[in-house]
Amino acid sequence: MWTVPPALVFDGLQMGIRSSIANEKALTTGKYTFREYPLPYLGKLPERTAMLLFLDAKAEMPRITWPSTVSTVLKEAINERKQVRPEYKAFLKMIFANSPLPLIFQVLGSVEIEEIIDRLIGSSLVWKDEELALQRAFPILYSSLRPLITNDEYLECVRKVLEYVLNQSDSLLREYPHIEEYYGPPRESKLECFPLWPLERGITTYTKDKKVEDQLECSEKVVGENRKLSPGPMLVMCPHRRPYGFRVLKTPESVRDVFQIILTRLGTHMPSTVIYDNTCRFAVYSLAREPNRFANVRFVVDGFHSFNHKSCSHALRLRSYESDPLWHL
Numbered sequence: 001m002w003t004v005p006p007a008l009v010f011d012g013l014q015m016g017i018r019s020s021i022a023n024e025k026a027l028t029t030g031k032y033t034f035r036e037y038p039l040p041y042l043g044k045l046p047e048r049t050a051m052l053l054f055l056d057a058k059a060e061m062p063r064i065t066w067p068s069t070v071s072t073v074l075k076e077a078i079n080e081r082k083q084v085r086p087e088y089k090a091f092l093k094m095i096f097a098n099s100p101l102p103l104i105f106q107v108l109g110s111v112e113i114e115e116i117i118d119r120l121i122g123s124s125l126v127w128k129d130e131e132l133a134l135q136r137a138f139p140i141l142y143s144s145l146r147p148l149i150t151n152d153e154y155l156e157c158v159r160k161v162l163e164y165v166l167n168q169s170d171s172l173l174r175e176y177p178h179i180e181e182y183y184g185p186p187r188e189s190k191l192e193c194f195p196l197w198p199l200e201r202g203i204t205t206y207t208k209d210k211k212v213e214d215q216l217e218c219s220e221k222v223v224g225e226n227r228k229l230s231p232g233p234m235l236v237m238c239p240h241r242r243p244y245g246f247r248v249l250k251t252p253e254s255v256r257d258v259f260q261i262i263l264t265r266l267g268t269h270m271p272s273t274v275i276y277d278n279t280c281r282f283a284v285y286s287l288a289r290e291p292n293r294f295a296n297v298r299f300v301v302d303g304f305h306s307f308n309h310k311s312c313s314h315a316l317r318l319r320s321y322e323s324d325p326l327w328h329l
Contacts, residue, residue, distance in 0.1 A: 007239050007273035008262075009302070012253035013232035026191055026250065027264060028184035028202035036206050036288045037175060039100040040168040042070065051096040052311060055084055069160040070095070076157055087147040094144045095161060099313035102169040102291075103283055105141055106298050106315040113137045121163040127153070140315040172287065173295035178204070186264070194236070194245030197265040206289050236261060239275070255282040263290060273298045280312045 042048065043066065053059040061082050066074065077088035084092065094104060116137055119125035125134075127149055135142040141162075148154050184202020231249035234257045238244065247261055258276055267290075274297055276282050283299040300318040314320050 090144040097313040098311040
């Protein structure tokens with residue numbers, strides 16, 4: 001009986017002759033088209049960008065109407081000279097990051113962590129007793145809250161923002177999964193080789209692919225296409241670089257490939273962490289299509305590629321988790 005590894009590393013290469021794989025059949029697609037889910041963001045992309053420029057002292061404060069909970073925090077955070085108070089800067093950068101709200105904190109689905117969150121937004125968390133647990137579970141949230149703590153308490157307006165973000169996230173992540181028989185049948189393809197991971201299901205199609213990703217802007221690389229070469233394999237490894245298998249790509253490397261590998265082979269027993277150089281787009285792609293299945297997956301970028309993700313949530317960076325045994329990647 002095989003077990004799902006706690007963390008998976010994905011990487012794609014370009015090599016080979018396209019004509020040698022052009023006629024091979026990919027995974028079977030179901031007859032139904034699933035609707036995509038709208039992802040919750042804080043404002044629009046231009047509004048978040050304007051706020052990040054203001055927080056970096058590169059522009060004046062924009063005149064934007066935010067949800068009432070966010071507006072209240074901004075009133076506390078901005079002084080009479082229209083400057084950000086230093087203790088609020090990390091917290092505001094966190095909530096205005098260019099990522100959907102579920103990726104701001106990256107809440108994992110363990111009972112212990114859910115209890116910490118309940119106490120945090122319910123004002124019953126004793127900071128001095130649970131500071132270490134909060135730091136381990138939510139390092140980004142901890143580092144942004146720590147400057148705001150006075151006498152083991154934090155402002156009510158900050159708690160309201162946390163509650164707003166978490167409620168918006170839960171409304172997406174608690175959606176019911178799609179009906180199993182609507183996916184394609186699990187028929188193996190010669191383009192994939194995963195000896196320990198038999199197919200659980202085929203793939204399906206989703207609506208409005210491009211519109212879902214309009215809210216995301218990232219400086220991460222875009223892989224180019226070479227007409228003479230196939231994109232090569234998509235490798236799946238453990239953090240110690242031991243391979244689990246590969247997919248031969250027929251089109252340029254895409255987050256769709258990572259999504260399909262996980263959904264078709266591990267969709268019932270998901271890994272706790274996925275490491276990929278373009279994980280911000282992969283997370284958006286996955287949560288818009290299968291939020292319930294990916295609700296407890298932590299999406300992170302390896303240390304080498306994290307420098308390309310300048311405006312994404314810091315919770316997507318592996319280096320943000322100093323206590324994580326995978327920090328070296």
